[in-house]
Amino acid sequence: MNVENRYVTIKHPIEGKPLMSDFEVRTEQLTLEIQKGSKDVIVKNIFVSIDPYQLNRMKAESASQKASILSSCISPGQKIDAHGLGRVVESGNDKWKKGDLITGFLGWEEYSLVKPWPEPNKIEAVDQFPLSCYLSVFGNSGLTAYAGLFHIGKPKKGDKVFVSAAAGSVGNLVGQYAKLAGCYVVGCAGSKKKVDLLKEKLGFDDVFNYKEEPELMSALRRYFPDGIDIYFDNVGGEMLEVAIANMNAFGRVAACGAISEYTDKKKRARIDMMDVIYKRITISGYLASDYIHVYPDFVSMTSEHLSHGRMHAVEDISHGIENVPSALVELFEGVNIGKKLVQVSEI
């Protein structure tokens, strides 16, 4: 059987913030049939994940090479692999059968032909939580939050934790984990709606709208009169500078993203190394993929908290493959609240 498979690609390398005009949706004919002897699997995608790091793969070659540690650069016209969740429609592989729900590296497209290696991970316990959770709170964003807070931040009860981009896919979970660990948690976000959600629903001790603060340095002094012990950095740039200036001795920075620097490298943080040295601060960059070994602990803790209503999954879901470009563009405009997903077919 033949189907039309729509996929998203870039028209040219992207500089600065992504624009709708950088993308196009193309259509290919796909035969839903596995070649004899092949172990391929064809998946009909249901959810695809929209993540800021994808922009770094789309830049001109020199800039995108850094991102290639995580995954290869994207050339114009090429399909874009991305985390996703879908249902097997054809399988040449004993491990997967038609109808199985799987998650793994799929793509910004309606159907994905998956090679047996790297294998998509079979979902377990799909009956317990909504499917989208497997790309949000149980996906890369969840593991990033968990690993960064617990393995880099190493929170102790009473620690003062600052989270930037706190309404983002990772930040909101970091704050929730930190509260459960007995920390004092302040986040920053870019709209009243985000601030309210974090304070009222997710239990942050305090949240401020950084767009309404004329001076970040004095804002942090006000929110952290006793200094910051752990800074969870999603944004880099000036916020990182002032967070370090307000850190306590032996402070830890878990650096998982630098979204303010992705679109403008002039915004790089000018870090005061005097602070870093005298206060013995550690700044650690990390990727969730280095923490696969803690995945079982992460899932066990997280599902326990979710089941008992002590944590909440915050998702922002658009519909239709044609809305993937706007979903990415809006990520850099700060429109989304929580994990940004696009649902490309019905469950």
Added chain:
Amino acid sequence: MNVENRYVTIKHPIEGKPLMSDFEVRTEQLTLEIQKGSKDVIVKNIFVSIDPYQLNRMKAESASQKASILSSCISPGQKIDAHGLGRVVESGNDKWKKGDLITGFLGWEEYSLVKPWPEPNKIEAVDQFPLSCYLSVFGNSGLTAYAGLFHIGKPKKGDKVFVSAAAGSVGNLVGQYAKLAGCYVVGCAGSKKKVDLLKEKLGFDDVFNYKEEPELMSALRRYFPDGIDIYFDNVGGEMLEVAIANMNAFGRVAACGAISEYTDKKKRARIDMMDVIYKRITISGYLASDYIHVYPDFVSMTSEHLSHGRMHAVEDISHGIENVPSALVELFEGVNIGKKLVQVSEI
């Protein structure tokens, strides 16, 4: 008995690089007598240590507060405490008797009245190495090098190690330790004389004169075609930026000083957080004082290597208390090679 005690002080808070005109030598009358009931000790100083961090204590209040984590700010006219080595001339303390050689926090002066707390540490094994070694290779500089390389850098055989200010008191020892740990070691320094010493006497694999490199980025690419695993940072600023740009995945930066930033905060490093995150780099500021617990291991390893000629103590000794100001000034001109000390009396 009364003696004249000459001591060094600052005339005013210092901005930018220190100048001779910032300092003065004052004289006080000191009675070499311990008050009845006091546990004080009077020490005739032999060597005093000259360290870049002292400048940070001499800045205007707001700037010197950072340095106050390590030791208090210095006000104009005030005596300046500093590591030193001297001989007890009067003692009201059972632990110390006249004639004992001691090392600890003394001061930039000819005699120091030492309060029993914090106690000066009694020197052991003074017969094995020249006395000056207890302020250089066995002093704070040595422990800084040892702790930074082994406890933060965590070198594995074959690791590529870059050391800035490699002819400085700490840098030269880091390079020597790293060679003994089986690493490939490249240093940078500011004169041909320094470069030659590091290559010919101390066994660095390569050394370059950063003043002769039109472009630091390409210099590091040339000296580290396979990237840097450990960067031992004494200088901050641009060198830190380019070192991070040339680091390998899981690279470690041991930040012990930022001398280029001490005299000009405009020189702060603009660190590319994309490198830090994608390459999972860790930048750790630290102070030797946090590693007192490894002091016995450090002394045992170091004395073993020194005794067998596998390590060398490099010292740069001036004479006379009146030469303390020029010694500090020259530190920021890059004049010294190895540990800068001033000998203020005969042994």
